[in-house]
Amino acid sequence: MSHSLCRPDPAALAALDQRRSVPAKQLGEPGPDRATLLRLLASAVRVPDHGKRTPWRFLSISGPTRQALGERLAARGLERDPDAGEAAVEKDRMRFSHAPLVVVVVARLGPDEKIPESERLLSAGCVCFALLQAAQAAGFGAQWLTGWPAYDPQVGQWLGLQADEHVAGFIHIGTPRLEVPERERPDPATLLQELVL
Numbered sequence: 247m248s249h250s251l252c253r254p255d256p257a258a259l260a261a262l263d264q265r266r267s268v269p270a271k272q273l274g275e276p277g278p279d280r281a282t283l284l285r286l287l288a289s290a291v292r293v294p295d296h297g298k299r300t301p302w303r304f305l306s307i308s309g310p311t312r313q314a315l316g317e318r319l320a321a322r323g324l325e326r327d328p329d330a331g332e333a334a335v336e337k338d339r340m341r342f343s344h345a346p347l348v349v350v351v352v353a354r355l356g357p358d359e360k361i362p363e364s365e366r367l368l369s370a371g372c373v374c375f376a377l378l379q380a381a382q383a384a385g386f387g388a389q390w391l392t393g394w395p396a397y398d399p400q401v402g403q404w405l406g407l408q409a410d411e412h413v414a415g416f417i418h419i420g421t422p423r424l425e426v427p428e429r430e431r432p433d434p435a436t437l438l439q440e441l442v443l
């Protein structure tokens with residue numbers, strides 16, 4: 247008899263095949279409440295994690311903080327590029343104001359005697375993806391965004407990041423305002439080669 251975890255599950259496979267992002271601009275209320283977010287994160291933390299380092303943590307951004315952060319981003323964007331046009335400034339102002347909830351997945355890196363930093367960053371990336379999947383499974387839409395704010399030291403300071411912490415992704419979560427059409431996906435058959443030695 248096969249182990250219960252190893253039984254074919256066509257519904258689960260079909261759900262994986264349905265995964266797609268919903269653009270943050272198309273995400274509206276309601277978003278997940280705290281209990282629902284914790285439920286989503288319970289799925290998202292079930293990622294491979296070499297050495298059990300838990301090299302990630304989360305910040306949630308919701309309510310008026312989204313707009314407050316947007317105002318700071320607009321100002322910071324102008325500081326970075328004083329020639330930025332009105333559209334770029336407005337884009338920065340609204341970056342966090344579309345979806346009701348943005349989860350910052352923070353990668354905790356830095357020195358480690360055994361586990362390479364790249365592996366810990368990959369684990370954080372897995373968390374981002376797992377959170378997208380969990381959000382969709384729970385009936386929400388989600389999108390993984392970065393952009394310059396993910397890499398800007400001043401923004402990192404506003405987010406309270408430590409020296410060895412980095413934004414792996416801003417995961418925007420909400421209720422889709424539209425049915426997102428499928429987009430073309432790579433054909434794995436063109437990407438797969440059998441190694442012959």
Ligand SMILES: Cc1cc2nc3c(=O)[nH]c(=O)nc-3n(C[C@H](O)[C@H](O)[C@H](O)COP(=O)(O)O)c2cc1C
Pocket residue numbers: 265266267268389390391392393414415
């Ligand atoms: C690390 C990472 C950062 C991303 N940052 C952005 C971004 O800043 N802006 C953007 O339009 N898409 C970004 N994307 C792509 C979207 O998350 C998403 O993949 C895209 O909208 C296509 O949708 P799909 O997930 O259905 O393929 C990023 C993806 C990854 C993996």
